[in-house]
Amino acid sequence: MRARAAAVAAVSTAAVLALLLLFGGRGARSADAPRIEFRGAARSVGGSCLVVTAGGVRFAVDCGSLGEEGGGELPDLPDSLAFVILTHAHTDHCGLLPRLFEAGFDGPVYCTRATARLAPIMLGMIRGISGASVARAAFDRTIAGFSEVPFGREAAHGGVRFRFRRAEHLLGAASVELWLPAGDDTVLLVVSGDIGGGNSLLVPPAEIPARADYVVMESTYGGVVRAEAGGSAPGREKFARAVGEALEAGGDVLIPAFTLGRTQEVMAVIDRYQRAGVIPPESEVYVDSPTAHKITAVYRTLREELSEEARNMYPGEPLRFPSLREVRSRTSMKVHDRRHVPAVFVTSSGDLSHANSPRHLMRMFEDRGNLLCIIGWQPPGSLGARLLAGESPVLVRYREGNENLEEWIDPELSVESSAAFSGHADAAGLLGWISAVRGTRKVFLVHGEERNAKALAKSIREALGTDVEIPERGAVRELVPVRGS
Numbered sequence: 001m002r003a004r005a006a007a008v009a010a011v012s013t014a015a016v017l018a019l020l021l022l023f024g025g026r027g028a029r030s031a032d033a034p035r036i037e038f039r040g041a042a043r044s045v046g047g048s049c050l051v052v053t054a055g056g057v058r059f060a061v062d063c064g065s066l067g068e069e070g071g072g073e074l075p076d077l078p079d080s081l082a083f084v085i086l087t088h089a090h091t092d093h094c095g096l097l098p099r100l101f102e103a104g105f106d107g108p109v110y111c112t113r114a115t116a117r118l119a120p121i122m123l124g125m126i127r128g129i130s131g132a133s134v135a136r137a138a139f140d141r142t143i144a145g146f147s148e149v150p151f152g153r154e155a156a157h158g159g160v161r162f163r164f165r166r167a168e169h170l171l172g173a174a175s176v177e178l179w180l181p182a183g184d185d186t187v188l189l190v191v192s193g194d195i196g197g198g199n200s201l202l203v204p205p206a207e208i209p210a211r212a213d214y215v216v217m218e219s220t221y222g223g224v225v226r227a228e229a230g231g232s233a234p235g236r237e238k239f240a241r242a243v244g245e246a247l248e249a250g251g252d253v254l255i256p257a258f259t260l261g262r263t264q265e266v267m268a269v270i271d272r273y274q275r276a277g278v279i280p281p282e283s284e285v286y287v288d289s290p291t292a293h294k295i296t297a298v299y300r301t302l303r304e305e306l307s308e309e310a311r312n313m314y315p316g317e318p319l320r321f322p323s324l325r326e327v328r329s330r331t332s333m334k335v336h337d338r339r340h341v342p343a344v345f346v347t348s349s350g351d352l353s354h355a356n357s358p359r360h361l362m363r364m365f366e367d368r369g370n371l372l373c374i375i376g377w378q379p380p381g382s383l384g385a386r387l388l389a390g391e392s393p394v395l396v397r398y399r400e401g402n403e404n405l406e407e408w409i410d411p412e413l414s415v416e417s418s419a420a421f422s423g424h425a426d427a428a429g430l431l432g433w434i435s436a437v438r439g440t441r442k443v444f445l446v447h448g449e450e451r452n453a454k455a456l457a458k459s460i461r462e463a464l465g466t467d468v469e470i471p472e473r474g475a476v477r478e479l480v481p482v483r484g485s
């Protein structure tokens with residue numbers, strides 16, 4: 001009898017364990033469990049938006065547009081949003097905020113100090129491109145809505161506690177730790193934001209959250225391993241040598257670069273290698289973008305937010321150096337046409353699709369001594385992608401004065417690319433980041449094309465054994481509390 005009772009006890013223990021596993025292991029499914037809704041950047045990279053409901057409070061993490069120019073529809077967001085947490089100032093994370101305010105939202109937008117200064121510049125740029133699609137009053141309310149929370153300081157709103165950690169991706173870019181009320185429990189959700197490539201000269205390294213119950217993570221380059229990954233200094237030096245050699249041989253150098261972040265990194269790297277003599281110190285460096293100048297001004301006023309390396313490099317005002325010429329687009333072509341010594345032109349529009357990049361190209365393409373340096377991702381079919389692939393002839397659309405022009409050209413100039421300036425971690429960097437977050441019960445991958453998300457999901461499952469999901473747009477998931485969190 002005794003033996004039989006023991007056997008029954010063993011069976012019922014097993015049944016209870018099985019039930020516990022079935023209903024989520026150590027936690028219990030409950031009406032109090034926080035919910036997350038994937039409203040954007042699901043199985044794609046644009047329009048980041050996550051809606052979180054916890055303890056009766058709803059808020060959004062990011063409200064991004066589809067492209068650099070502010071496109072995309074505002075997701076169908078609940079009227080009851082209490083606040084927004086903004087991870088960083090790129091438009092695919094903040095671009096639709098004015099439309100959210102126009103739709104009636106009137107809460108705070110919590111972000112880091114640098115983001116609060118940079119995001120208004122980007123939103124102003126979008127407004128300039130798209131005209132007055134958002135009423136001035138809504139735009140002004142958006143700008144007034146930014147509420148600064150320094151890195152590392154815990155803040156709270158409606159029972160939700162949160163803290164920004166450095167993500168390195170861009171000045172002010174953050175990952176967010178969120179302590180979500182769940183009845184008597186708390187769920188620790190980490191949203192990675194965009195994770196830097198470990199190669200920034202200006203922005204301090206990432207601070208990876210020590211632990212999480214659940215993680216919503218970007219996967220932009222989840223399937224890409226870069227030769228230069230982790231070797232940023234050699235990548236930068238290779239770039240500098242190519243620039244230096246072209247200038248010494250009498251050529252000009254065109255570096256189309258996104259205005260926010262990339263342009264400032266390029267400026268610092270050129271300055272560094274001019275000091276080292278790798279790039280001729282007498283060569284002038286024209287930065288041709290009004291938006292870039294506004295952004296550079298923010299970098300200059302936030303010296304304390306820069307990396308130790310950058311502060312050592314700039315004991316005074318950052319990003320001021322003798323060869324730098326900050327020109328306005330209005331006058332830049334005159335500058336290009338009149339100067340007599342080889343020079344570097346850093347222009348806006350990283351894929352040469354618009355702004356002044358194609359205008360400069362039209363003055364440079366015929367000379368094989370000139371160099372075009374591609375330093376960012378090129379959308380398929382863009383002029384940058386075609387030039388990089390060596391296509392000839394290529395069609396260039398550009399604006400000269402008030403005229404829209406287009407011309408087929410046979411590019412003779414040299415074209416090189418460098419991954420040294422990528423703002424995103426590659427597959428190894430992303431796996432390294434998530435490996436450092438302890439206790440993660442489940443990872444949701446967003447902000448990546450499906451093949452990149454799938455590749456990262458596979459490597460996370462294999463390396464860590466963690467449950468991974470790639471949610472569809474509109475998917476809603478409960479975050480069941482993990483006991484002891």
Ligand SMILES: [Zn+2]
Pocket residue numbers: 088090093169170194
């Ligand atoms: Zn970004």
